[in-house]
Amino acid sequence: MSFPRALPASRVPDPMEAPPLRWGVLGTGWIAQRFCDAMVRHTRQRVFAVGSRTRQGADTFADAFVERNTGVETGWPMERPAAYGSYEALVADPDVDVVYAATPHHLHLPHGRLALEAGKATVVEKPMGISAAQVAELEALASTRALFLMEALWSAYLPKFDVIRQLLDAGALGTVHSVQADLGERFGPGHRIMRADLLGGPRYDLLTYPLWFARWVLGDFNEVHEVVTPAPTELSPDGVEGQIAVSARSSSGGVASLFATILGDTPRTATVVGSAATLHIDGPFYQPGGFTLRAHDGRELRYDEARIGHVGLHFEAAAAARAVAAGRSAARHQTTG
């Protein structure tokens, strides 16, 4: 294909059009708060119930949610979510349509299982499991029960990645030779990412985004090499991985160079090199933002959108709602295995 005259439009439907579901939020941490706020402001999805390990945790989350969002123009009249003092009570609520499990990585399998065994459509934070076997177990359970199961790899639902998908499929880059992507942020000693018991480190966390992106572009890897260094003990006395550099080759012959670190900030950009053009995604590449497609003869096309950060989580909520309403079953993103 010759270099396109213009970028294609995103095919992502208006999130406000997604059929409203009643969400049950399992776990009340950092991402759960952002997910709920994004959803309530930009979709018609309802934050219907919340479950925490303690009743106090659930009440605090529910009250703070109402306080933050009262007066905000929402897709649904503001309501206080039902607050449950256990995850079991949350998934037992017959009025919850879909459970969003937002607990630490080692709990995705048991909490995904809990929600599916309760008969709920289930969205599990990334990575869906910490091994291919764990993901397979959840997928088998969802399939046996004909339930929707999705990994909350939110980037996959952003409009810009749909535009990029169209460019790749149309051959606008020519033969794709390589992907480079990095994601590094500095975390303090108290953060869960510094705790070995919560499977901290970049592997199950930041690395999921470069890994997902490279496989999304290049296809499955058949050769992977990694170099890992530990986090300094003053940051993580129990010892978690600090930095991971990955070199990989896909079955198509494309090469990936990926990097993730919890020790400091990196550009967080991604680049795809093709025989006809190179795609440069602005950092943070996995969030809403811009990119440039540059032909080797110098022609350029630029994509820009509001850099709304985690407010963009509402796109994955809307995608899940559309899929559940349409009776679809699964959405996995190859961050595991």
Ligand SMILES: NC(=O)c1ccc[n+]([C@@H]2O[C@H](COP(=O)([O-])OP(=O)(O)OC[C@H]3O[C@@H](n4cnc5c(N)ncnc54)[C@H](OP(=O)(O)O)[C@@H]3O)[C@@H](O)[C@H]2O)c1
């Ligand atoms: N999509 C994204 O951009 C994004 C960003 C950040 C994180 N994440 C993912 O979201 C998940 C949660 O991350 P987070 O940053 O939100 O973590 P967090 O702030 O530590 O919250 C995790 C929540 O899990 C619950 N929990 C259950 N058992 C726990 C245990 N043993 N220790 C600690 N918490 C426990 C707690 O809720 P209760 O006290 O209410 O039970 C806690 O608030 C991770 O899988 C992470 O990879 C995704």
